Amino acid sequence: MTTPTLHLASESADLQRSIMRELLTLAVDPKIISLAGGLPASSLMPLAEVRLCLDEVLETEGARALQYSPPYEPLRQWIVEWMARRGVTCTLDEVSITSGAQQGLAILSRLLLDRGDPAVIEAVTFTGVQQVTAGRGAQVRTIPTDLTTGADMEALEEALSREPRPRLIILIPDFHNPLGVSLTAEKRRRAAGLAMAYGVPLIEDDPYSALRFEGEAVTPIKAYDEAGLVFYVGSFSKLIAPALRLGWIVAPAALADRITVLRESLDLESSGLIQRAVHRFVSQGMLEPHLEQLNRANRQRRDALLAELEAHFGEDAHWTRPEGGLFVWMTLAPDVDTWDRFRPALDRRVAYIPGAAFAVVGGARNALRLNFSNVGPERMGEAVGRLAQALRAG
Amino acid sequence: MTTPTLHLASESADLQRSIMRELLTLAVDPKIISLAGGLPASSLMPLAEVRLCLDEVLETEGARALQYSPPYEPLRQWIVEWMARRGVTCTLDEVSITSGAQQGLAILSRLLLDRGDPAVIEAVTFTGVQQVTAGRGAQVRTIPTDLTTGADMEALEEALSREPRPRLIILIPDFHNPLGVSLTAEKRRRAAGLAMAYGVPLIEDDPYSALRFEGEAVTPIKAYDEAGLVFYVGSFSKLIAPALRLGWIVAPAALADRITVLRESLDLESSGLIQRAVHRFVSQGMLEPHLEQLNRANRQRRDALLAELEAHFGEDAHWTRPEGGLFVWMTLAPDVDTWDRFRPALDRRVAYIPGAAFAVVGGARNALRLNFSNVGPERMGEAVGRLAQALRAG
Numbered sequence: 019m020t021t022p023t024l025h026l027a028s029e030s031a032d033l034q035r036s037i038m039r040e041l042l043t044l045a046v047d048p049k050i051i052s053l054a055g056g057l058p059a060s061s062l063m064p065l066a067e068v069r070l071c072l073d074e075v076l077e078t079e080g081a082r083a084l085q086y087s088p089p090y091e092p093l094r095q096w097i098v099e100w101m102a103r104r105g106v107t108c109t110l111d112e113v114s115i116t117s118g119a120q121q122g123l124a125i126l127s128r129l130l131l132d133r134g135d136p137a138v139i140e141a142v143t144f145t146g147v148q149q150v151t152a153g154r155g156a157q158v159r160t161i162p163t164d165l166t167t168g169a170d171m172e173a174l175e176e177a178l179s180r181e182p183r184p185r186l187i188i189l190i191p192d193f194h195n196p197l198g199v200s201l202t203a204e205k206r207r208r209a210a211g212l213a214m215a216y217g218v219p220l221i222e223d224d225p226y227s228a229l230r231f232e233g234e235a236v237t238p239i240k241a242y243d244e245a246g247l248v249f250y251v252g253s254f255s256k257l258i259a260p261a262l263r264l265g266w267i268v269a270p271a272a273l274a275d276r277i278t279v280l281r282e283s284l285d286l287e288s289s290g291l292i293q294r295a296v297h298r299f300v301s302q303g304m305l306e307p308h309l310e311q312l313n314r315a316n317r318q319r320r321d322a323l324l325a326e327l328e329a330h331f332g333e334d335a336h337w338t339r340p341e342g343g344l345f346v347w348m349t350l351a352p353d354v355d356t357w358d359r360f361r362p363a364l365d366r367r368v369a370y371i372p373g374a375a376f377a378v379v380g381g382a383r384n385a386l387r388l389n390f391s392n393v394g395p396e397r398m399g400e401a402v403g404r405l406a407q408a409l410r411a412g
Numbered sequence: 413m414t415t416p417t418l419h420l421a422s423e424s425a426d427l428q429r430s431i432m433r434e435l436l437t438l439a440v441d442p443k444i445i446s447l448a449g450g451l452p453a454s455s456l457m458p459l460a461e462v463r464l465c466l467d468e469v470l471e472t473e474g475a476r477a478l479q480y481s482p483p484y485e486p487l488r489q490w491i492v493e494w495m496a497r498r499g500v501t502c503t504l505d506e507v508s509i510t511s512g513a514q515q516g517l518a519i520l521s522r523l524l525l526d527r528g529d530p531a532v533i534e535a536v537t538f539t540g541v542q543q544v545t546a547g548r549g550a551q552v553r554t555i556p557t558d559l560t561t562g563a564d565m566e567a568l569e570e571a572l573s574r575e576p577r578p579r580l581i582i583l584i585p586d587f588h589n590p591l592g593v594s595l596t597a598e599k600r601r602r603a604a605g606l607a608m609a610y611g612v613p614l615i616e617d618d619p620y621s622a623l624r625f626e627g628e629a630v631t632p633i634k635a636y637d638e639a640g641l642v643f644y645v646g647s648f649s650k651l652i653a654p655a656l657r658l659g660w661i662v663a664p665a666a667l668a669d670r671i672t673v674l675r676e677s678l679d680l681e682s683s684g685l686i687q688r689a690v691h692r693f694v695s696q697g698m699l700e701p702h703l704e705q706l707n708r709a710n711r712q713r714r715d716a717l718l719a720e721l722e723a724h725f726g727e728d729a730h731w732t733r734p735e736g737g738l739f740v741w742m743t744l745a746p747d748v749d750t751w752d753r754f755r756p757a758l759d760r761r762v763a764y765i766p767g768a769a770f771a772v773v774g775g776a777r778n779a780l781r782l783n784f785s786n787v788g789p790e791r792m793g794e795a796v797g798r799l800a801q802a803l804r805a806g
Binding site: 024025026027028029030033034035036039043055056057058060061063065068069072073076077080081082083084085086087088116117118120121124128129130131132133135146149150152153154185219247255259260261262263273275276278279280282283284285286287288289290291292 | 418419420421422423424427428429430433437449450451452454455457459462463466467470471474475476477478479480481482510511512514515518522523524525526527529540543544546547548579613640641649653654655656657667669670672673674676677678679680681682683684685686
């Protein structure tokens with residue numbers, strides 16, 4: 019069989035194969051200590067609870083839980099309460115269920131961006147954010163992110179004030195992927211204010227804020243939104259487990275119908291079984307003790323990573339000090355190329371993600387992302403020792 | 413809070429709220445006998461088996477089944493074998509996992525259609541097919557479907573020969589939704605031949621072919637594809653259960669990478685837990701006895717429906733006689749408007765979907781879709797009795 023040269027649509031042609039995903043596939047050897055993934059630790063997942071919830075839903079609800087079903091209202095109601103606890107007042111009508119945060123980004127980018135529209139994203143950001151703008155063929159304007167206070171609001175205003183007016187802003191406020199930094203409260207207020215002043219919608223991508231193990235919670239940008247311009251994206255992937263493929267959007271009620279229609283065109287709906295099981299999990303009080311245990315472990319792991327970085331790199335590098343989430347961002351001397359050092363690191367059985375994988379318009383070649391949540395504290399010394407060898411061997 | 417008038421992107425603006433979905437939400441009163449849905453019968457679902465498979469996966473694989481994970485290779489391998497049994501030779505590299513058939517359609521339409529490109533679909537077809545072309549702003553060329561032999565191949569050739577050349581064809585070969593008809597073997601060969609002759613990719617949307625309860629299986633269009641132009645879309649929703657949200661695409665290996673990247677941009681991946689549970693289900697021999705039982709029941713239900721239609725409508729209407737699947741399409745006298753009769757039917761506590769809901773460019777107002785799989789044979793007389801009253805009362 020010969021495959022003719024098919025005309026591929028621009029959306030497909032514009033998407034780059036994710037460098038991060040490529041690198042992750044290289045790091046699956048179990049002898050490799052991986053600081054590369056974005057994974058919550060398997061050993062800390064609430065396996066028994068999820069198993070129980072799934073089984074109880076099937077026992078009590080029977081085949082109804084296996085049928086097609088509309089978004090599960092008790093779960094949406096719980097999300098309203100969860101958002102309220104975090105300082106965001108919203109109504110049931112404003113909550114849409116998604117299959118994870120990435121689908122939230124994909125739906126909202128299709129709602130708000132026409133092909134080739136300008137959009138503002140951070141210059142170093144999660145590859146999934148890059149994919150949804152690339153898939154729209156967006157003219158991307160990037161803004162820098164300060165490693166202690168988060169995205170640069172002066173740069174955001176500058177990007178918004180240029181014509182043509184951007185159609186979308188995407189920010190990651192808490193425990194930024196890959197930078198680990200959180201946007202300050204003042205900057206959040208300012209971000210919402212800029213969205214309103216320029217009439218430009220802003221997606222707040224927040225898979226991580228409940229993973230705070232230190233410091234005070236910072237209210238989401240959405241809380242400052244007085245014009246229905248901030249679209250909040252949440253996820254159960256890091257709160258409970260990625261394989262649930264469940265998340266949510268908080269958006270103006272007037273747009274809920276458009277979001278539903280877009281979502282149906284993409285994949286109809288989320289699993290009624292999983293929605294019911296997750297609702298059982300959160301409504302029976304399983305989430306809080308799980309998060310407490312998870313965050314305690316993550317704090318230990320972050321502490322172990324930072325201590326080992328100090329011991330092995332000292333003055334030769336600097337790194338962020340996240341108060342939660344999964345990631346530390348490390349910056350080395352300008353002549354260290356973390357991209358070139360990736361293979362030698364694998365040879366030494368340690369993996370990370372080179373900074374360049376997250377750099378929208380280049381740069382960050384002397385930086386790297388380290389995931390601390392998936393390596394036990396007892397192995398952190400070995401991990402960072404190998405890392406130091408690999409990065410210095412060049 | 414005031415919601416400003418946001419600029420909505422064309423993709424969102426072009427999508428119509430599904431009329432079918434609207435109608436279904438009106439028909440949820442349990443006193444209504446619904447011939448409206450596209451649901452497999454809950455009472456026939458393999459509840460105990462799915463429950464066992466989920467539980468065993470979590471027991472044997474533990475938290476690994478809750479993690480992020482690449483497409484589950486044993487399931488893809490099983491799909492290769494399943495396709496081979498149906499007459500389609502493909503390799504592992506050609507199989508991509510999706511979250512159901514709708515996502516298959518959504519991914520492939522984004523792979524193959526640029527905004528405004530011409531596409532060929534049937535004039536009466538599944539609303540999900542209409543949504544993926546509408547979402548691309550496609551210039552739709554419709555072809556009629558013969559109620560005993562399937563889509564009109566002369567019309568297809570005519571549509572393909574006009575400039576600009578269409579970029580995509582979508583057909584539903586088996587137990588068509590909503591028409592119930594199957595494309596003959598000869599027409600399938602011709603459809604593949606036309607795709608090859610004109611170099612136009614063809615999506616074969618096949619959620620139903622394993623639901624055959626009468627007659628001989630007809631080989632998929634994909635089997636005649638010698639140029640990598642036929643894209644096969646399958647689903648576990650009707651084979652096992654919709655809430656699994658699992659399906660697949662068979663496409664040329666050279667495009668697998670593009671399909672993966674597109675899919676990742678939409679929602680990363682399908683649940684590793686569900687993929688493992690479905691693989692357990694199919695590899696432990698649970699699928700065949702389930703399908704046997706399901707098809708036996710569906711045949712009874714179809715027989716009951718056809719007998720009642722004959723008894724209540726006789727010469728006043730005609731209808732298709734499906735050899736499988738879920739749907740019968742019924743056509744009444746030209747002056748009966750099934751759209752106008754929908755509310756009176758609900759008042760009489762019976763529901764159906766008016767033909768107009770499936771008509772891409774209008775028409776079919778004297779037709780309707782009847783789902784026989786979700787009504788027990790003992791209630792079919794009552795259901796059709798109410799239907800006859802409602803349709804005649806106009």
